[in-house]
Amino acid sequence: MERYVDVAPDVRLWAEDIAPTGPRPGEPLLLVMGAASSGLVWPDALVALLAERHRVIRxxxxxxxxxxxxxxxxxxxxxDLASDAIAVLDAFEAPRAHVVGMSMGGLLVQLMLLDHPGRLASATLFCTGALPFPGAPDLPAPDPALLRMWGELDDPRDAEGELRWRVEHWRLLNGSGTSFDAAEFRALEERVVAHTGRHDPVVAHALMDTSGLERGAELASVTVPTLVIEAPEDPAYPPPHSGHLVRTLGHARMVRIPGMGHTINRTVISPLAAAILTQTTQTAAPA
Structure with missing residues (x-):
């Protein structure tokens, strides 16, 4: 089921509610994507695996x-984007949910853990870093090639040029630990463009106010069961970002998906789903 969710005056979000396919579904599962990315970037194959155990919302x-x-x-x-995620749960009458965040979505889930812990049955974070705080250790910056591409984000391009740019961006994000299928990601972006109705790049998230993020010191108080998935070939949040996030949270656990970069390509869908579902089933509320 698709619907629109009003989150602020004149601001509506598209959302999709995927019904569970298994016989005994657990609590809902909310997927929170990264910056400048539609919810359709969550692969349907991953959503289908998660829907075997949960009602899935993206x-x-x-x-x-x-x-x-x-x-x-x-x-x-x-x-505001973190508040939007809570508004989506409200709209679908989900008092609690397992929440999964990738990249910027992982930062949003950390804010949800701090401000709305009662709404999260569990949290899973991957391809992301810890909220900053004074005195935090210096960690590796994104790959310089990525930084150069991000500097080209709003360069003028026609529709075909934009598709080529996005595929090359995914190629860099994928890293070298798993094979990269350009056709797979071109098909993804063609679907996103058709869903969106336009091909122009999303620049708003690169310009938005990031104040309110320096709350990493508060993460040690989080008691919601939290899993951090390390993507060892991630060029945006390379190791040891995941280890630092686990240490900052204090009570989190970490699993590693060998070869994974900053993409959900078809080779990592199965282990990623298995890690998420292990987390959600281990933390399921008693029947």
């Missing part, structure tokens, strides 16, 4: 996919 952030493109008229900050 959605488009503001200025992505079919959600309202409002940044130019109504600038917002990253903390």
């Amino acid at each position: 959605y488009d952030h503001r200025d992505t996919g079919r959600s309202s493109a409002v940044f130019d008229e109504q600038p917002y900050g990253i903390t």
